[in-house]
Amino acid sequence: MYNSANVAERQSQAPSLAISTVIFALRTDPSSGASEIWLPLVRRIRQPHLGKWALPGGPLGARESLQDAAARNLRETTALDPTYLEQLYAFGGLDRSATQRLVSIVYWALVRPDQADLARDSENVRWFRASEAVGLAFDHDEIVAYALERLRGKVTYGSVAYHFLGDRFTLAQLRGVYEAVLGKHLDPANFRRQLRSAQDIAATDEVLQGGRNRPPRLYRYTGP
């Protein structure tokens, strides 16, 4: 299949391999009360694309798995542990970086809002609304768009939405996640029925006090 000259030529210019991570968190707009998707970006401190914002990432350690490297990205940029972490896609186009041939295996993570508040912005790390994360370094605009697409696909069927929330949540909060991800309004009555039939949540005997209206019941996630 391969003659030795080809193999030697290819390996002499072996592409570099990096792991990057798209980190999503939910924040509630204080004025409207609606939930929005945010993500943290890091400022490039070297060429190429010096000064631009980019996804957190770096080279793969010799003794860490792909998933471990992605978790390390997350920890180093936000000091958070992921509640959800999954491989997104491997990007390897020829023109991704001007200075070298670069293959990036990208992961995506979900973190909880109470955690995300702890991770404050710093000089080189800043949180952005997902809709305003444009003009990024490399092909990271496309990567973020692809991650959002995957998020939408996963939330419709699957149990991803819970990982945006704490261990106790109201159905309205959960519906807020769905609405933020899908970008459309959902009927509260039907939403309630669909989830209760899904069987992976259970009602607790607690309610959330302190709101302006009738206190909603708290639920917890019982699935895998």
Place this chain on the structure above:
Amino acid sequence: MYNSANVAERQSQAPSLAISTVIFALRTDPSSGASEIWLPLVRRIRQPHLGKWALPGGPLGARESLQDAAARNLRETTALDPTYLEQLYAFGGLDRSATQRLVSIVYWALVRPDQADLARDSENVRWFRASEAVGLAFDHDEIVAYALERLRGKVTYGSVAYHFLGDRFTLAQLRGVYEAVLGKHLDPANFRRQLRSAQDIAATDEVLQGGRNRPPRLYRYTGP
């Protein structure tokens, strides 16, 4: 984020990167007439796992995209062009290979049976039933199982099944694809309705002559 010592240490032992491809084709059992999924494997001609069967693959060329490398895998092992080619997953566990740290970006492809018949077995390339492809080199058993899972997921919603067939096909042939992939019987009447409402196939004015029974109409795929 990274101190220079860490970067230097990691890059000094940079993991090698390879591209592999799972190639699926459909073959019809001459006795029962049922369709089955087959895939070609190549015999290892060097250590590790010398003599075992493995997925076609090799290193990534410096001037080819990931997808191009996968298409090259396909061409070099079967002399076929893919009708469908998509990234499957990146595998990067620490213990995938005993001799080196190896990260494999795996693609999966579908080819047509008339093409697959042209690609004859040779000394180091042999076609296997998907259910009998076990005991492979490295972690390729898991990779094949994962590819089959993805295939099942894609065939239920999506237009993947057509790529197993030629440009003209009967609804019974298409149903055979679904049944082979999903591993269960489907009602011919309901199958017909579901697909005609999907709108991505169109009836031609031809029928398939030569069978024992009423000649079925030929359809063609009109989707993307």
Place this chain on the structure above:
DNA sequence: ACAAAAGTGTTTAAAGTACACCCATGA
């Protein structure tokens, strides 16, 4: 004429959608 697959129609159940209505709380 008969067997066997192609193709059509009908019935029933399940799931999704829309919306009217009552309940409980803070202000």
Place this chain on the structure above:
DNA sequence: TCATGGGTGTACTTTAAACACTTTTGT
């Protein structure tokens, strides 16, 4: 008591599943 979101009930539409039935060919 009033506004507001929590929570329930119900009619309607769409979709899927099961299966009886008719049509067309080769033998």
